[in-house]
Amino acid sequence: MPSTPRSPSADLSLPPVGFGTAALRGEHGVRTVAAALDAGYRLLDSAFNYENEGAVGAAVRASGVPRDEVIVTSKLPGRHHAHDAAVATIEESVYRTGLDHLDLYLIHWPNPSQDRYVEAWGALIEARERGLVRHIGVSNFLPEHVDRLVAETGVTPVVNQVELHPYFPQAEQRAADAARGIVTEAWSPLGRANSLLDEPVLTRIAADRGVTVAQVILAWHVGLGVLPLPKATSPDRQRQNLEAADLELSAEEMAAVAGLARPDGRNNDQDPAVYEEY
Numbered sequence: 719m720p721s722t723p724r725s726p727s728a729d730l731s732l733p734p735v736g737f738g739t740a741a742l743r744g745e746h747g748v749r750t751v752a753a754a755l756d757a758g759y760r761l762l763d764s765a766f767n768y769e770n771e772g773a774v775g776a777a778v779r780a781s782g783v784p785r786d787e788v789i790v791t792s793k794l795p796g797r798h799h800a801h802d803a804a805v806a807t808i809e810e811s812v813y814r815t816g817l818d819h820l821d822l823y824l825i826h827w828p829n830p831s832q833d834r835y836v837e838a839w840g841a842l843i844e845a846r847e848r849g850l851v852r853h854i855g856v857s858n859f860l861p862e863h864v865d866r867l868v869a870e871t872g873v874t875p876v877v878n879q880v881e882l883h884p885y886f887p888q889a890e891q892r893a894a895d896a897a898r899g900i901v902t903e904a905w906s907p908l909g910r911a912n913s914l915l916d917e918p919v920l921t922r923i924a925a926d927r928g929v930t931v932a933q934v935i936l937a938w939h940v941g942l943g944v945l946p947l948p949k950a951t952s953p954d955r956q957r958q959n960l961e962a963a964d965l966e967l968s969a970e971e972m973a974a975v976a977g978l979a980r981p982d983g984r985n986n987d988q989d990p991a992v993y994e995e996y
């Protein structure tokens with residue numbers, strides 16, 4: 719079943735679809751994230767650089783959902799990879815949510831020219847040992863970056879969150895993550911609602927199935943074993959995106975979606991080998 723939760727470690731069970739929160743800030747952000755929790759989302763994806771850990775935490779605290787049923791994620795920005803700065807930033811992330819811990823904490827980008835991501839990983843390991851964060855992972859890490867973390871610390875990330883949508887399906891990255899026991903999460907799973915949503919291959923499958931194009935795309939992610947993190951503002955879109963996990967595409971439909979792949983399919987040319995974020 720595509721909706722079976724994956725368990726990268728004994729005490730972390732991930733839902734098939736999570737909720738992206740970039741740009742959801744302030745009171746509007748709190749209301750939107752609260753609606754997502756009401757709709758049934760149990761994995762929320764935030765970041766220090768989204769400047770919305772406060773809104774996400776406020777929504778979680780105000781919701782009637784038991785705290786241990788929600789996986790709250792945040793990420794360490796590139797400007798704070800140095801050990802002491804990373805420790806203070808993780809502490810700040812937790813304070814900003816108003817929660818007593820975060821469930822998943824990721825290094826946002828490897829920033830290879832800065833070359834301090836192994837040092838940052840040491841700080842995440844310490845934060846986990848202190849109970850500030852329950853699980854640790856990475857985002858935008860190429861296999862070579864992951865392998866360095868493991869070689870130098872012996873600790874493997876539980877997830878790797880990367881850009882992944884039908885224009886950019888990341889076959890090699892997915893295989894590399896899977897070989898290391900790492901769950902691949904997808905950012906911009908809908909391609910930021912660009913021309914992807916008008917692709918005839920997708921509109922045809924959607925019409926055949928009586929579902930939306932967004933649901934076809936998200937069902938494709940789930941069918942690949944990837945955990946998509948769509949962001950949606952309206953309750954209707956939030957609900958349809960979550961329900962996509964129940965849609966199982968046929969092998970032919972999966973292959974048809976795979977035909978949309980482009981070698982240069984990234985939305986904004988953000989290749990983690992060279993692109994850096996601070």
Ligand code: A2P
Nearest residue numbers: 906907908909910911932948949950951952955
């Ligand atoms: P909105 O936030 O106004 O609901 P991604 O997750 O790939 O970054 O894409 C996010 C974009 O996709 C947002 O503009 C969002 O719009 C839009 N979006 C989210 N869900 C749907 C949907 N079910 N149908 C169409 N557009 C959607």
